[in-house]
Amino acid sequence: MNMETITTDNWILTVGTFLPLVGVLLMMFVPASEERTHKQIGIITSAVTAAVGVLTLIRFDFGRSESLQFFVDTEWISVIRSNYTIGLDGISLPLYFLSMIVTLLVMIYTWDNMPDAGNPKSFIMLMLVLQVGMAGSFIAQDLILFFVFFEVVLLPMYFMIGVWGGEQRQYASLKFFLYTMFGSALMLVAFLALFFQTGAESFSFAHLAEAGALIDRDVQIWIFAGMFVGFAVKVPMFPFHTWLPDAHTQAPTQGSVILAAILLKLGTYGFVRIAIPMLPQGAKAWAPVIGILAVIGIIYGALGCLAQTDMKRLIAFSSVAHMGFVMLGISTLTEFGINAALFGMVAHGLITGMLFFIAGSVKHRYHTLEINRLSGMLIQMPRLGWILGFSAMASLGLPGLAGFWGEFPAILSAYNPNFGLDETLYRVLMVIAALGTVLAAAYLLWLYQRTAFGRPNPEFDSHATHAVGAGVNDDHHGADIHDVTPIEWIAWTPFLIAIVVFGVYPQLMFDVMDPAVSALVERVGAGIP
Amino acid sequence: MSMLAATLSSGWFLENAWLIPLIPAIGFVLIILFGKRMPQGGSEVGLVSMAASLAIAIGATVQWIQRVNSASAEGEHALGGFFGFARAIVPTATEEGGHSAAFVEPVVRTWTWWQSGGLEFGVGQHIDGLAIMLLLLVTFISLLVQIYSTEYVSGDRRFTHFFAALTLFSAGMLVMVLAENMIQLILGWEIMGLCSFMLIGHWWEETANSKAALKAFFTVRVGDVGLLVGTAVIFFGANDWAVERGSNGFSIRAISAWALSGEASNSVLFWGGVALFIAAIGKSGQFPLHTWLPDAMAGPTPVSSLLHSSTMVVAGVFLVARVYPVFFVGFDILDTAVNLITIIGGITIIAAAALAFVQDDIKKVLAYSTVSQLGYMMLGLGVGAWLPAVFHIFTHAFFKCALFLAAGSVSHSGSHHSFDMKKDMGGLARKMPVTATTWMISTAALCGIPFFSGFFSKDEIIDNASHNGYQFFYWVGLIGAAMTAAYMTRATYLTFFGKARGAAAGEHHDDHADDHADDHGADHGHDAHGHDDHHDAHAGPHESPWRITAPLVILATLAIFSGYLNAPAVGTHYFTDWVEPVGVAVEADALHSAGDEGHALGLAAVTAEEGGYSEGCGFSDPAEGTVCYAPKLSHAVFSWSKAAPSILLVAFGISISAWLSMGVFGDRRNPLKGLTSRSGIARRGHAFLVNKYYLDHLYEGVIVRAVAYPMAKAAYWINQNILDGIVNGVGRSGRSTGEWVYRNLDQRVVDGAVNASGFIASETGHALQPVQSGKVNQYGALLFGAATVGAIVLILVNI
Amino acid sequence: MYAVNFLILGALLFALGVFGVIARRNAVMVLMSIELILNAVNVNLIAFALMNDSAEGHVFALYVIAVAAAEVGVGLAMVLMIYRNRRSIALDELSALKG
């Protein structure tokens, strides 16, 4: 195994991951009535966590990003040979850091955008627990440990959607929960099967990546199938996607952002980190299926978007399409594809997260997301309108913005897939995927044209003018239509900047990921006779 | 490196040409951030940044010329004085001399931009003649248009955003122009598309505008699929070859060299070329994706003149010219009688010209004219006339930009913001002398009247078409020229001569053909065409202020003289020397060159370079260890006799059109109804109208109804209902498909299955509940029964 | 081997008991039936003890008898309690808890 490890500063990951729990404990002893205190604790905790994240970035040895750094390997559940093995390499670093930053910004956003259900105490506690689960999943280097973190995420998200969500929140949350549960149950079976097929020695990624390749092909295919369901549900890929629109639409803004920015990535990350390197031949056998489903997802998601009348639901469907590009990249098993996929994950996290922020703020102001009722946003709140336009452009993969670097190399990579996968098939997929970008432009710009352009809808327009003075119909439409607030600026600016920076100078991320990815692909290649 | 090679001159401006796009980019950011708070609303930033870019561009141009000269000087030194001497006097020899001049290495600089699989891909500059020419052009015209705009859109409520978008556009275009690799090219390409979207939809309060913007972006985006796919195809075709030579499959130099290396598979080149050409079709408004361009006229006039006539729309042509070897080899240009590019180009020329006849909106006339001219450029590239095509980009930019600005000036000061030639114009020549003069000069240039710039570029294309054996397209070109002359004359007459009509006559009416309903909307002080009310204050047409006329004059001047950069008629060929890449084989290690000054290479190869199209780059594979960057093309030798037909046709077009226009539109009685109430006149048949009537009849009945109507109208009908219908239809069908899929497939089938499973589980539970009857005896029966059945089964199995 | 007859006897008693448990609605009768089964067990145990010539069977039988006594005691108490509360010991009326 060419994966040597670096153990300097290896306290940093554990601290960075579990720090939010300290905040949770603190908040337990603060009465729920002190809402400001809770918000403060939440922001401070996540800020400190993010600071640790920054320190991680500083200490990270970018020269050796293909090797696991801050590596820890101590006994955990010795009886079943599962260890507390954690480490960070070029593949997981961006996502790990992203999870911290997103949590922090969402916390800040919460400061004056608390969902209607109130009770910030539990809300913020849940978000902190969520953060632990997300960060943990990206540092885990042991299947069981990964599984634990992977599952920790479930409950908090279930409650976030179910308690602070929209009208059909209970249905949506239960659907989300059971769907994911189903996936991870089969995934667990697959994990154990892999464990025993490799001689029941260890659950550590390194070992399994080595020993997994030796399993004979048919078995690999079966095990991969199990993992496929588990991860595909999370991604979500085409036939397993239906929980996503409901969850996204019903979830509170914070929930949607975290869901889009991080949670969906757990699935794709699982493919890259676990399924493919550990089961090379299975991956090769499944790659065409994944590719086809991915491209179906691209077109299908886009068509779904065209049909939506609800802004948030449209964005949710666009996630299906975007994750389709990510999965297409992965399914090619090429450096290009997987690099693109990883970049796409982060980009999609930033962009779609941003879009959900905007949707939340629009809802906050207009109390509706019906596209037909919204219009002339650019007149009523020019800044928000421009940010929406910016995000839409980023989302449709405009070069110079982050989205492009997830999309184009993925399409590119499909031209000649790795390891003798069927080229004709993939070239067809490539063209269809490229057409998908047109559809993306279609639904996003159409959305933009309908909501931002034109003149404001009278019902809100009149209100916007009156609301300044006597609050006659203030309670009728809630707060007046105001432009971006300072808090929103604070929470959003990092997103916007990141989108531009990564779009203009993608090497920032490729430089970190590429060595790791190359090593990974090489390992996969070694596993395929 | 061959001992014959010697150092080329370079310089700061060449080395740092990458600043040219960077400055406007920064300018854009500044405008967005602080523009609103600035005294001039950010326009000053735009102007300054463009001026700075222009300065650098000029510097770079000068240094490039020096570089070329230094190369040829080396060449003379190496080859003896003959060529240098010959270049001076004998034009024909000059042609050959221009070819066998030394290879001038582009100034290439790259910085790592991204990497994958250990392969690093750069961003940077690739400065050669073509790039230099366009850098200069774009910066220059952008500056002029921005000056013009400070007046034209002053008082617009989105003044700042307007300038921000203009500046960003310039940045994008410049990025594309000096793109070192395909990805960078795509970057600039898409940024332009974005700006086009923003600027067409600048007055987005009206749905029509935002729809037009959407349509433009969307149509172009369809073409971009070709760009993505083509880039991918070419990349994987060229990459291995390029990596061996220390470059990669995105680098434009590598692609060109690979395409000409003879090791490239023809099918890859062909399909890559097709894909890229689809992108060009979309961007350059070629048939059949041209329908977005006339709609794009919904944008402010400066936008039309900058983006949709002179610069952005030539991006497609630029793309083809930039990676010309791919098309040259992929489409077997010069070996086949016809190829995709010529077909599309030819159709575009004729179809667009025909459509221009039946437009009443002056901008629409110019729009179709642009499409038609772009057709010429494509045709030129298609028939192997690389240089004339590029030269036509150059000249066309000036006079077409001037025409648009003039039209804008007319509507701004002459016709109260109307663009309808028939309703609101006429007889403006006297009222607006400057505008009229510049317009007519530019028209002359566009029509290709001798000694105007258009003549030298367009005729070169036509000439080379026949020279390279494309006789059919030679005739297409000629007919196109005649038609151009005709419709431009019609437009000119309608606008500037005859009786003043409507607004031009000082009448005020608010039912303008174009869109600015309720200018004085209460809650948003937006004003559809950015004119303050002081325009309404002084009634009647008048000349525009200097900020509008100055650019007009400058451009008109250039419309005359820009042609002389390459006017064989008078023996100038600077453009050829400076812009045309030399198609000779050079040492392979020229492929990767750092930012340092390059070398004049391949002089040795030159000697083997005589003898027409039999061998040389593009016809025979370069020798081992050498590469070609451009095909070796020869030029038609200009002669007045060859130019005569086109001159005559143009003259005929102008005269007939002028004569008929005067006849029809010069009518003193109800001039506005010239076309509409003719039959009524016929029925009354007043004696003193007879002559007019005959004339009218002659024009309408014979010429127009025989030629224009069947052809033009039919073409227009097809255009609107079929081509445009398809474009819109695609949109609609896509939407409805989406709804169908979502409603039936997603919600019913996929999601239905999920919910059904839950339902089934719960119902099963319901079905099982009766078993739990609460009756002890039944429980006991079940208990014992189960045990017994189990026992029996297992006994049967095991014994 | 004559002991087989004891087994048959045991089987008959067992069957009888099971029938009683399943068929009778009267709690006391059910109790009695269960006693029948237990005695069937005892018969078996004794018979097998003879066959295997070991004492364990006898001991086991003694335990069963003892435990059976205790069970019946509890059972009768419970029947009594039910009777007090609902003036009936019909088992099929004991079906408030179901589903």
Place this chain on the structure above:
Amino acid sequence: MIASLLAQAWTAPTIDWHAIAPELVLVVGINLVLLVDLWLDEAKKWAMATITGFVLLGAVIPVVTLAVLGGDVRDAIFDGRYVVDEYALILKALFLLVGYVVVLLSQNELEEGGYYQGEFYVLLLVSILGMVMMASSRDLMSVFVALELLSIPAYMMAAWRKRDVRSNEAGAKYYLLGVFASAILLYGMSFLYGTTGTTKLTEIGAALSGDLSAMQVFAVVFVIAGFAFKISAVPFHTWAPDTYEGAPTPVTAFLSVASKAAGFVALLTMLYLGLHGADEVHSPMIWVMAALTMTVGNVVALRQTNIVRMLAYSSVSQGGFILMPLAVMATSAAESALRAVVIYLLIYAFSNLGAFAVIIAVARKTRSGEISSFGGLMSYAPGLGLLMTIFLASLAGIPPLGIWIAKLQAFRALIDAGSTSAYVLAIIAAVNTVIAAGYYMRVLRQIWMAPVPDGDTTPIRPASSIWLALGITAGGTLVLGILPSLVLRFADLPDLTGALGR
């Protein structure tokens, strides 16, 4: 023959007092409680609970000392028919602990009801004594006696609310079916004895191998059916929901945890020591039972509106999961199967008792067993709401809460076996975890998302004893979930699997 027996000189067996110390402590304690109950006047009856608690804790002490001191297996007493080994000790500890928690839970319930506390605790202790003995029994007879010893008091406890018809019904059903089941068990045992000629499990195991006679198959099936009743495995589960719903809640907790565990202990001992030779008989039987149990339990639970009844079905389905590994006990996975079951029993005890504790606490306010009565619990009793969330999530098997590791172990055992049937069962189980999550989440939905049904949001103040119980159970659930190694070490039980001769 009898004569020959009498002829043998009777030698007193040497008794290892330390080994049976826990049982002795309990016996003494039982008598103590009885006597104290006589003297104590009604006002001071609350003391009974305390005393009982101390008795149970006192009984734990020798268990610990045995675990610490005596590494070797103590089977000298009663020549191996009553063995004290690691396996027995950990389970004794479990039973005693569960007993203690149940005492804590029953305290207020009884005080308020004004029921016969003394007798109740005596019976509780007796039942626990039976369980403790069960852990050590290695002989058909001792198994049987232990079984009855733990069951008969349970019958009475189920019917403890004398004047409550539902309680009566619960007790009666439990009693009748229980006795019937043990009768069937006995009938099976008699044949087991008859065909092998011994009642000592290890000897039975030795004799019971190779081809089985029809009679032996019959015997094995009936024996397993008898225990299947105790662990309420489908289709022998029918009593469980009715009894659980009718019985006083603390008793339900006791039944659903302790007596179920005892049943499993008995089953384990039988399978590993006595019946491992008959795997082609019991493996398919257990396979079917496991699949049926988890599925039926789950889908029916989906329909329940009464929380206790829902938990009853849930515990049925949990039983299916516990049973699952035993389907492969005859393969190479024997050890991990045993470990899985023991671990599951331990952790399940914590989570389930915790859930019942919360129900008791909440029911004291709402006076209702309907799931809807938990509406909005989070808003006025966040503590209880959070704890209930932990317990139910644990039961749903969500890491890092207790039962996930148990479920993991169960799956692990199956996949360790690696046979197709095992994989199929694993898939069935996987699907079942999802269904199970369905109804657990329904309760959590009430707690977190529903409004308070009657708008009465007076906070709940559970008695300190309940808090203590909650603390123990929640602590156990969390700690065992995050650091399973703490108990997993105890669950390596070579002594028992060693008997398999592998």
